[in-house]
Amino acid sequence: MITIKDVAREAEVSVSTVSKIINNTKRFSSAVEMRVKSAVEKLEFKPNPHARSVSTGKTHSLGVVILDIANPYYAAVVKGISHEAESKNHTVLLADAEERPNLERDLIKTLAPRVDGLVLAGSRLSDSDIRAWAVKKPIVTVGRLPGGEVMSVISNEYDIAFQLTRHLITTGRKRIAFLAGPAFWVSEQRQAGYEAALLEADLPKMVVQLPSPSIEGGESLAGTLFMGAHRPDAILAYNDLAAMGLIKVARDLSVRIPEDVAIAGIGDIPFAALVSPPLTTATVPSVEIGRTAARLLMQKLDGQMMLELSIVLPAKLCIRASTKGEEK
């Protein structure tokens, strides 16, 4: 390993001179700067980032704890984060919480001392837990509003669920079910929006809890939903994955979509347009959400005055064939 001392010796200057030059923290005579820079080139000197962190206290790294990296929504969020981080010369430490709160806690614990700040996407911890962490490290959550010093990036979940439900009503649906996701902010908002739209139309609500916000979660509920005594004529699923699980089973069971039952998801993952029939959903700007979360975090780390503590990025209705019906 080649260190700053080697460079100093090669350039015939002191260590601190080298340090100041490579950090642009002080200017020197061009003669010296040249000598140092060419020594750096020649020896291919790379400052040791850990040593730097020890002495500065900054890591230039962001910790990212993600609910499930195999979920395309979260993969897109990570894409946004890492893109933004890379563009600002920050490094990303990623940890997959595998939907397990205890693991998540451990991961935060190991990540925290290695990074300047954290992004929590799809956290399953309590608001107060998150707020407690945020006291020691800047934190940005995605899809939560934990309050306190915690920054956050969210979508207009309530609104979009309201619109989707209203769309279903408009196409003549009467018995509209909602498949609820994990009991956190996003699902609560979506459910509230769904219920508000039903209330407005004086229609009954019908909420079923997903065992998991995944394809399998949707599949596992499909049988009773489709074959039950009181079959809904429309289903709004917590997310696209669950909706796609429903569609898969519907095909096997010869349940016609949208004739027998309309199905909508939320998220607009890249595969939502590919299933048959293409899935009605809400386009959530996942990559942009990731980017924004990273930007917010880095601004904070930069010591900038934070104008905004939380940012709402709008989702948009995306109507496709899975909810086609006669407009009233």
Added chain:
Amino acid sequence: MITIKDVAREAEVSVSTVSKIINNTKRFSSAVEMRVKSAVEKLEFKPNPHARSVSTGKTHSLGVVILDIANPYYAAVVKGISHEAESKNHTVLLADAEERPNLERDLIKTLAPRVDGLVLAGSRLSDSDIRAWAVKKPIVTVGRLPGGEVMSVISNEYDIAFQLTRHLITTGRKRIAFLAGPAFWVSEQRQAGYEAALLEADLPKMVVQLPSPSIEGGESLAGTLFMGAHRPDAILAYNDLAAMGLIKVARDLSVRIPEDVAIAGIGDIPFAALVSPPLTTATVPSVEIGRTAARLLMQKLDGQMMLELSIVLPAKLCIRASTKGEEK
């Protein structure tokens, strides 16, 4: 921040004693050990990992450079890596190369000094480039065989493409096209397997280059493939994404699958079973591949004798409706 000194003072021992105890590097009288441990508890002492790295030279971190985290195949690989890393108390530094070789090089450069070793998944660098890096840091590639000191985890790409093609032939297809991916090991192998099967059956080959190994890549080729003068009656795509792009356009163009043209992908991403018709593909054990890559890397870092320099994890045929036909 609370340091090892604070613990030493609290426990009324020296710093080195604390160090030795928290690292299990030397035993002490149980009285002392108790004092130290409770001091650690009480003060919630967390050793600073960077300081530790500076003095030991080890980071306990793995660098992961991924072709595209939004691609479900690579997301699954990352899942496997991070799962394995977490289980061994290693941290993952993730960087998304966005399919850009120059960016990839930069990312490796910034990651390398911060980690003990690297996993390169879907690298677009040259074999010699990769070998050069591997001289300085242990490297495991996924889907490449760069030779030299580079460890790797791969699938039996040749074989699986051969089997898929033979399957298409068996169901009576005569004009079978292959959509080639990026010109690296995986695509070369798949193409070679495809060609071997055709040769065996004395059928003509028909290779078309994908602009990108994605849904959009498949879509962009679909028009000319389906509407061209010499329409193939079967298409083996480089990966599931491209195949799904084809299916999407086929639906719009009212091209019937598999009646007019059979379509097969490779990868078996979770969405391959959801499109209509469900996609014939090869199940590549992506999570397991990630796990294995991480395991290999950490074994090497552990100083273990490496029994195996590269590991082949078998893919399996996965026949679905998109290639149905009369068996001959």
Added chain:
DNA sequence: CTGTTAGCGCCTTCAG
């Protein structure tokens, strides 16, 4: 403008 000198937090010989 440049160099000397302390640290940063931790680990690790080497004495006792």
Added chain:
DNA sequence: CTGAAGGCGCTAACAG
């Protein structure tokens, strides 16, 4: 069984 002291690579006052 325990502690003192030096060093890891780098930064940051403080002098000159």
